[in-house]
Amino acid sequence: MDRPNIRNDASVRGFLEHFEDEILMHLISRAQFAANPEVYRRGYNGNTYMGLLDEFLLDLERVFSIRGRYKEPIERPFNVGLPPSHDNRIVEHPDIRLTNYDAVNVTRHIMEGYINLVPRICQKGDDGQYGSSAEHDIAALMTISQRVHSGIYVAEWKRFKEPEKFDNLIAKRDRKSLLEAITNGAVEDEVLRRVHKKATALQSEINPDVRTIVPAEVIVDFYRETIIPLTKEVQVRYFLNRVGIG
Amino acid sequence: MDRPNIRNDASVRGFLEHFEDEILMHLISRAQFAANPEVYRRGYNGNTYMGLLDEFLLDLERVFSIRGRYKEPIERPFNVGLPPSHDNRIVEHPDIRLTNYDAVNVTRHIMEGYINLVPRICQKGDDGQYGSSAEHDIAALMTISQRVHSGIYVAEWKRFKEPEKFDNLIAKRDRKSLLEAITNGAVEDEVLRRVHKKATALQSEINPDVRTIVPAEVIVDFYRETIIPLTKEVQVRYFLNRVGIG
Numbered sequence: 001m002d003r004p005n006i007r008n009d010a011s012v013r014g015f016l017e018h019f020e021d022e023i024l025m026h027l028i029s030r031a032q033f034a035a036n037p038e039v040y041r042r043g044y045n046g047n048t049y050m051g052l053l054d055e056f057l058l059d060l061e062r063v064f065s066i067r068g069r070y071k072e073p074i075e076r077p078f079n080v081g082l083p084p085s086h087d088n089r090i091v092e093h094p095d096i097r098l099t100n101y102d103a104v105n106v107t108r109h110i111m112e113g114y115i116n117l118v119p120r121i122c123q124k125g126d127d128g129q130y131g132s133s134a135e136h137d138i139a140a141l142m143t144i145s146q147r148v149h150s151g152i153y154v155a156e157w158k159r160f161k162e163p164e165k166f167d168n169l170i171a172k173r174d175r176k177s178l179l180e181a182i183t184n185g186a187v188e189d190e191v192l193r194r195v196h197k198k199a200t201a202l203q204s205e206i207n208p209d210v211r212t213i214v215p216a217e218v219i220v221d222f223y224r225e226t227i228i229p230l231t232k233e234v235q236v237r238y239f240l241n242r243v244g245i246g
Numbered sequence: 247m248d249r250p251n252i253r254n255d256a257s258v259r260g261f262l263e264h265f266e267d268e269i270l271m272h273l274i275s276r277a278q279f280a281a282n283p284e285v286y287r288r289g290y291n292g293n294t295y296m297g298l299l300d301e302f303l304l305d306l307e308r309v310f311s312i313r314g315r316y317k318e319p320i321e322r323p324f325n326v327g328l329p330p331s332h333d334n335r336i337v338e339h340p341d342i343r344l345t346n347y348d349a350v351n352v353t354r355h356i357m358e359g360y361i362n363l364v365p366r367i368c369q370k371g372d373d374g375q376y377g378s379s380a381e382h383d384i385a386a387l388m389t390i391s392q393r394v395h396s397g398i399y400v401a402e403w404k405r406f407k408e409p410e411k412f413d414n415l416i417a418k419r420d421r422k423s424l425l426e427a428i429t430n431g432a433v434e435d436e437v438l439r440r441v442h443k444k445a446t447a448l449q450s451e452i453n454p455d456v457r458t459i460v461p462a463e464v465i466v467d468f469y470r471e472t473i474i475p476l477t478k479e480v481q482v483r484y485f486l487n488r489v490g491i492g
Contacts, residue, residue, distance in 0.1 A: 002373060014456040018278065021452060025271035032264065059309045067302055067377050087377075127248060131313050131333075139385065198451045205440075205447035206267060210260040 006157040019147035026140035031212045034127035035119045056134045074149040076105040103241040113226030121214045151234030182235045252341050252403040265393035272386035277458045280373035281365045302380045320395040322351040349487040359472030367460045397480030428481045
């Protein structure tokens, strides 16, 4: 999967669409374990401010950070203060006009939306499989975050198509008008229809005696209530933090 | 996903079948990146004996080990000498008759089979996305390993059904006869047919302009040449290391 070309509609649209399949797969995988509320309870290990998922995620993000993951604009960490990368390759992102990629980081809101989703896709209760649950949570969270933070490419692509309009709104720092300008209800409906279709197809050969099925409607709701609004919030924040003209 | 009940055919069969969907999803995800041979080349970081994938996998397995992953019989690490678990929960596996779960660990052979698979599912060349490639490799490798090491439950289930026959072969330490006794060609054919069907269904709504499609035949071959033989090898090794009678 190459990074999107903001001068090419199909490239940007395809980049976003590509994450749908990944997100669906991770949510379906997570649903194979019980809701396990213990995974999300703060104080799990005597740490008042963190639960098992938080601790596990921090451990993994430290590894990912050292490996250079957060040099990519759309790979935003859920934690701050991670160790620097040992990967010395320089990765250029000339289209992305941010001095600090974490100026656009909505992971806190992704976490909140995701934790509300878990009891809607998983069977109730506790099966003791906390490690596996957290592992799949993390895979899902990271992929959702990639999709949502791809909003920075979407924003730059929209500005490329209508530079005067967006430069004007950016100059005014007009959050409400920016949100209106990036909103396309017909495209959002199309995404929701496609997600429903994919969620159904992906699970069409699943044996329900063996695996938990995730209702397509629940995933469509998650797109409508969390993924789409946060992708738009990323676009707005991107514009409000964009540096340079043209 | 509960652990299998070795006294129940449907439970053991369902447990194995459940991994098919997970493995397919991870292989399809990996195929979205180029083959990136650099990820597998030893000496990547000046380390003669390890490549990028090896190093990344070791870093993650350290985290997983501390989190208690390897207390599960089917979760076998690809590395040795990992730090001990900080998770003090005792997890009992009364059905599994091993003094050391790593007496049955075929991860080295899984790695070999998997690395041969990568160029068959990915587009040729180098897209620079080494971190993402390695991350998906690791997710795939761990899931394949779970499926393959589930062979210990399969072995115990087969012995439960025919204790005299298996105890006799175990006493003789007769590897060849054990392999014959656990082999069921009709079931293997059924698995291959089902994997083909699932690989097709999973990708039926994929947009080929956006995502690389993995040919169902390639995955069927991987099952035939790597996953099924190694699951059988796990069963044989389990019997050869099984402790106690009855």
